[in-house]
Amino acid sequence: MRARYFEGARAIAPIGVAAFAFGLSFGVLARTAGMGWTAPIVMSATTFAGSAQFAVASLLRDGGAAAAAIGAAVMLNVRYVPISISVASWFDGPAPKRLLQAQMIVDESWAVSLKRRGGFDVRVLLGAGGLLYLTWTSGTAVGLLLGNAIGDANRLGLDAAFPALFLALLVPQVARRRHLSAALLGGGIALALIPFTPAGVPIVAGAGGCLVGWSRR
């Protein structure tokens, strides 16, 4: 039983390194944006979704209104609605417990918890999500403390690590032709929408690529 938590943590450990670095750069950005000390850490501990937090911090830094920042972040996280519905039936126990466990869902922990032949392992999710949660929040705190002493993480290519990371998570999910159709459709929809929609919309619309599942029952 307990082995599953470790399995999740072990599977995600390399991603934990990236999450820590990403957390660092969020901390640095939040400090530049004048978000104070507590708010960024509370945000990492509650929102726990990197790109949405980056959107908020950079909009606030550039003098954007709170409503614009909230709208941008909400758009970026809407994809968690279909994601959480897709794994809902694997959660167990009373509603408050399910609510808390569901907070460990981020793209990466969700992807490593999917079983090869369909199905989902909540224990792997908790181990993997828990490790990412620790690295993300501690990275945020260290980034806030060190501030600009760290410099721009993207100079070190951190922003290029993430598309490669998602590709590495995608490949094991493509076992059959219908998986490939869904991936090509999802990627195609996202690419087509990038120029015309706010960030986040291309991802949640790309999720619609899974609807090819209706044509090939």
Next chain:
Amino acid sequence: MSAVWLCVIAVGAATVAFKATGPVLIGRRELPAWLAGPVGLLAPAVLAALVVTQAVGGHRAIVADARLAGLGAGAVAVALRAPLLVVLVVAAATAALIRLL
């Protein structure tokens, strides 16, 4: 309330609710049969969309920069079945090198 805390609370509440939607509202019940097909294909669709948006997404523009080269190098590492950490380092180092040049 300051704009910062307004953002932290509103975005936090929305995200907590998004992530809890399925597990709290549907919970232990089986998903209806008509959802089974699409649900099995959600991961490839979302992950492919994430690859694309992270690689070439800009402010309402498709941007081809060092990230794309990093992704290409990372893809080679994935094809060679390199461990995940190696894939990440190869992608990041490739992009960093291109930015240095």
